[in-house]
Amino acid sequence: MVWLSSRWKIAIMAAPALIVFTALIVYPVIYSAGYSLTDFAGFGDPAFVGLKNYIDLGNDPFFWSSLRNTIIILVVSLVILVPGSFGLALLLRRRFPGGGALRALVFAPVIIAPILVGLIWVFILDPKIGLLDRLFGALGLPQPEWIGGNVLTPYSVALVFVWGSVGFAMTIFYAGLQQLPTDILEASSLDGASGWKQLLYITVPLMKESFAIATVLLITNVFKIFELVFVLTNGGPVHRSETLVSYMYFITFNNQQYGSGMALAVIITVLGAVVSLGYLLLLRGRKSA
């Protein structure tokens, strides 16, 4: 213990991880940021173009629609996922017959590859062959374009994302609930606190860390959504359902505009970091207040 407490020894111990992190994360990010200032098209020498790629993105309506879609997915996911998965964790914490199986069922979508999740939902949401539209048709209800139109698609992607992520978020909350000190809850019961009041004034405040972890992970996951869009609509019609990452993929690899693609990658990284850090700072501010 004494040996480890010396600062330079701690630095030596942390060095391998830092080197790997720098080589695999920091360096590629800086490298990409450098390429975002060039006109690199995959072959030949890149020429420095300054902020042109960023300005072009600012004038690109598809960039703005992909940002709008990402924000829609983020808001819908957070509004439904965080309270929904917390509620599920509360329900599944209780002991009842089949509880374990139910927990496994809720978690099941997490272990399915996102590309398969997309494929499953194509057969549910497709405007012609989809289960939902057939059901609506059979019931004589209007058959909206769940995917493929330019109105509902981001909401549909958000709901599919929620379906695929609810088990993951629920597990974080479930683990948090297991760590709650039972003596406080028992004491509050003796003081006559109702279940609702216990939840509001004891459970939720004590679960702040779990809320923070779940929310930040969900935010970063939303900023990484690609496969769902790729399979459900491939960004169509005419890029109206792109998310930031799927549009970055299109620019970089379909159009071979590596410079522009890297500019978008930098924007995604900054946005993801700002939103996550902003949320954490907000939480810290509340905590200290």
Place this chain on the structure above:
Amino acid sequence: MHSTHHLRRLTAAVAVVAAVALSIAGCSTASSGGATKISLSMQNPNVKTADPATWAIVHAFEKKNPNITVTVTGQPVAQHLQNLSVAAQSHTLPDIFWIYKATAEQMNKSGYLMDLAPMLKDLGLTDKISSSTLDNFSTGKVTYGVPYQGLLTGIWYNEKILSDNGLTVPKTFDEFLHVAVTLHAKGITTLSDGANQSSFSVWSFLVDLDRYGWESKYQAILAGKASYDNPDFIRFYDSIAKLREAGAFPSNVTTQTYQQAVNEFTSGKAAMLDAGIWASSAIQDSTVAPDAGFWAGPTFSDGVGKQDIVMNVASAPFAVSADVKKDSAKSAAVKKFIAFYYSDAAQQLLVDNGQPPVTNYTPKLDATKQSVLKGALEASTAPGLTSPQTQPDLVVSTAVASAMYDSIYGVIEGQLTSKQAVDLVQKAIDAGK
């Protein structure tokens, strides 16, 4: 006993080291000793099933040249291009690879490609492959590519669906529109298309773009002396909008893939399919084969220039890595492969696998087993029909080509007006300057 045991272990260790050393040596110089290895990288993940013609040619070549092994790999287009970009920078390009013409031009400019002109002359292939095709893959005196396969595109139709509904194969756009209105009223898809994962599947509309004067305009447009936003192209997009309004396309055209569009046609649920000659095998194997025919596309009364055209050009080329020249055995093997690829035997293999020949070879066709392909080849060589030099998307950058696909599907899906469609493409052209 103990020393014997040690000796055995030592001998085994030496043998393992020797084997590893030999295998490393074998890998590092593909041409040393025994067989020469050459690599062929393609634009689809499963060459054996998705591109049986190339697969058959490679196997026939290996059979004929047992001392040469061709390693075939493939990825989806975007990944393929990405891999080539990485490989070019590390000088590990495959020996032969499929590539877009615009990208090949870029690579050639950067010195990554081998000039094939001397090889083609040496092999006498300049007499077998049309000069317009080779010119299309040349810059000055340098030929950076050779034709991979023919690109014969248009519209496949199901004559039975048409006749059952009192219709005949249309010739003009107005007749085509009438077909769409009639079939839509009966709940039948007229023209099957699919934009999901296949935004490039707008082949018949690229021919229509030529019917509105693309070929006479594009050089000026790309040079900035004319605009893609012109009245002729606006009318071209208006014609697509008219088809959409007539209900010509599947209701799930956005979420449907190209393969699903093919299935819609081959299962008899669509009267027509927007595709090319490569679909002939799938159609031949389906129940609609006896009723299937090939149509070059409609003529437009308000079109520009010649209307009796069929898109029968070379597709994106094969290119050869410049590094091949550094290895004489490999260079000789690549030369042999190219000689074989354009031989009559290989061209017949192309035809046997549903592709038209890319040389002046006259193929042998089985009228029964290859009725669909035969019909298409005959339709494409009908008297009076001529072909543009190349398909519009093959002479522009990938970004502009993507914008062209988006603009066409944008109008098909009702997302873009004709004006917005031309603006989208013009913007992409301007961005590339």
